[in-house]
Amino acid sequence: MALKLYYDAMSQPSRALLMFIRVNSIPCEEIAVALRKGEHKKEEFKKINPFQKVPAIDHNGFKLTESVSILRYLTREFPVKDHWYPKDSKLRARVDEYMAWQHLNLRMFGSMVFQHKIIIPLTKGEPPNEKSVARFEKGLDTVLGQIENIWLRDNPYIAGKQLSIADLLAITELEQPGMAAFDVRKGRPKIEEYMARVRNDLQPHYDEAHSVVRDVTVKFKEVMQAKL
Template identity: 45%
Template sequence: MAGRQAVKAYLDLVSQPCRAVLIFLKDNKIPHTVESIAIQKGQHKTPEFIKLNPMQKLPVLEDNGFVLTESDAILKYLATAYNVPDHWYPKPPEKRARVDEYTAWHHENTHMHISSVFLHEFLLPRMGLPNPEMLEKALSDLDGTLDKLENMFLKRQAFLCSDDISLADLLAVCELMQPLCGGRDILKNRPKLLSWRSRVQSSLSDSFDEAHDIVYRMRI
């Protein structure tokens, strides 16, 4: 938009939601700068960052003095405030409600269970705190979520909410890539979800692999 400064995104690309925000910015050619915040170095707990986001979490978006936290809100704001294709966050109420339905479910299902697998398979073992029983429980919980993705959201359509990519697919795919850090492809025995992931990647072109480069490099 004329006279509008580039938005500033505060990101750590180890974070699934941060990757989703970066991909959306790049894929839609929204002018932006990235401020890298290293969570493992505690940079999200500095006085400067806490002033920006008292929650001490990423991602954070700053747009001409307007500061927004939470990836779901950030993505919906960008889709609404900038001239992006309607399929991302459709204007028709029923289509938009389908995206909202998934994103409301996402945080305590896809995101929570993926984060638990990442914690118990990748982070805690590197701290000398492996817990095989908790990892098995996390994987079992995640299986239930993957079943829902296949049997509910992808039951009759190519993408989670319609026959075109939306914010729901972007949030979900960044989550489902996370276990690759520990060398696990959680979709390898799920052809329906593998096909979906391929469609999402094809829709996103280079921005997908650029954002996930850190995941590929961490893979063991």
């Protein structure tokens, strides 16, 4: 196939791309890169992405990294509906606004909660640093309040009235802390409604892309209950 996607379903932006490609029926060869096995560090993959991260694409020899750049590129290269990345300047600016904001906000704090509660303890073989966990959970609480009261205040979707690529990035980040038993929906009705809405819009691809997330969530809950 002309387009190849290199991904790991544990990666939030990888899941965003998986859903975008599948929901838009874009012909693609999906190539799993197991981060837990260090496959992204192999020399072969370094030829695809010199930064040795996922996701990445190879489109007829044109290699591209960074999920935001890839999503924008795919909206230009394939016949997808305009709502994903609107041609209207102001509507597109709203999508871009969120994608610029999310890196140091929802993505950072959600990822750090997951890293410090699961990944780092597993890697080091020691209990989580509760001080670090509390700091990042506090930051995540602040960011979720901004999602609830700013981004979703007047609209059903992150960047306006219609689903866009901004929602793919937002929803995957909102799902990530759940694996570490942090429920982003609790006490936040707009976020709860938003997540249900986006999940419904993207079915069956949503549940397919998040199957690994669901498995990890269940296993972590079992581990936590066993410790009680």
